[in-house]
Amino acid sequence: MAVVMDELEQAAQWRAEDDEPPGVWLWRAGKGPALHVRIDGRWLPSSVLARLAYGDGRVAYQVVVTPPPSGGYERTYRWPQKGKLRPTSRTDTPAARVIGPA
Numbered sequence: 639m640a641v642v643m644d645e646l647e648q649a650a651q652w653r654a655e656d657d658e659p660p661g662v663w664l665w666r667a668g669k670g671p672a673l674h675v676r677i678d679g680r681w682l683p684s685s686v687l688a689r690l691a692y693g694d695g696r697v698a699y700q701v702v703v704t705p706p707p708s709g710g711y712e713r714t715y716r717w718p719q720k721g722k723l724r725p726t727s728r729t730d731t732p733a734a735r736v737i738g739p740a
Contacts, residue, residue, distance in 0.1 A: 645677060646722050649690065649698035649714040660690040660698075663733035672727040675703050675715070682706075683726070689733060690714065699723075 652659050665671075670686040684701035691697055697717045704710040715723060 646675065646713075647716045647719060649696075649716050651714075658693050659738045660692045661738035662736050663689045663691075664736050665729065665731060665733050669729060669731040670733070671725060671729045673699065673701055674724050674726050675701065675713075676722045677703070677705070681724075687712070691738075 665686060665688070667687075668685065673684045673686060674681040675684045676682075682703055682705050684703045686699050686701050688700040689697065690700065698714050699717055700712065700714040702710045702712050717723065
């Protein structure tokens, strides 16, 4: 299955020459919330690994997208993206802040 990624805006990786690093909150594998990601016109399930909060107010979520029949790949998408990302489940497990500002 060919995956076309141009439908979603991915967050650029933070670099030292950027402003301060984003705050990063992590969930244990399988304990975070879930999103559906719209790729090639189909909603695919994804597991949230981390939430990144930037000093200028931007937010991004690092997810593992799981296209059928199996496999998966990591991406970090800006939030929100109307019609492209949607929450599918919440979690009662709190995320741990591991780096950056609160």
